[in-house]
Amino acid sequence: GSERWNSGQSTExxxxxxxxxxxxxxxxxRVVGADLRNEVRRDVWDDPNWGRGDAHDWAAAAQRAGDRILKDxxxxxxxMVEGINWAGIPVDGFWRDRPHLKPVAELSHTLxxxxxxxxxxxxYGYTGPRHSG
Structure with missing residues (x-):
């Protein structure tokens, strides 16, 4: 799917x-890693975020998942934790440093x-004005 990690199911x-x-x-x-969510994308009106503490907080969800995997x-x-929203402009029209991991400088994980x-x-390289990747 192209939505958030919890669009079709709960975070738990x-x-x-x-x-x-x-x-x-x-x-x-041969299994050495877990990429928790490939290219975390927006879910129309419910954009994922990094550190707001709500149900759309990708940083918190990745922290919880990583800890559970490693402990249990x-x-x-x-x-592996990816940045947010590799493609698409959020509803408000502001990119907010996507797909960069700049928020990690302020709020990083402590697994x-x-x-x-x-x-x-x-x-991804520029592929023309009608493409985002």
Whole structure:
């Protein structure tokens, strides 16, 4: 899906799904990381945010998921956290440094195993005036 991590399910259900997957593949040496959500995107009127403390707070959701995975399922996984909204202009028309991870400078994650954290951002070359990536 192209929506937030919790558009079709609750944040708790999303976290439980990640715990299940991390447990399932714990003994597989080819599985070294979990990219919690590929290209976190807007959900029309409910844009994800970084650190506002509401149900759309991607930083908080990623923190909770990463901690649960590392504590309850697999302490050896790398936890990958991506920036917000790689494409599309928010409803208010302001980009707010997307898809950058600039908010990390002010509010970074402190996972229970901090050396297992990887921040990721996807950058795409200009493809013309009608494309956003």
């Amino acid at each position: 259900e999303w976290i439980e799904d990640w715990v299940l997957l991390a447990e399932r593949y714990r003994s597989n040496p 399922a697999n302490p050896d996984l790398l936890i 229970v195993r901090s050396h297992k954290l990887v921040y990721a951002a996807h950058y």
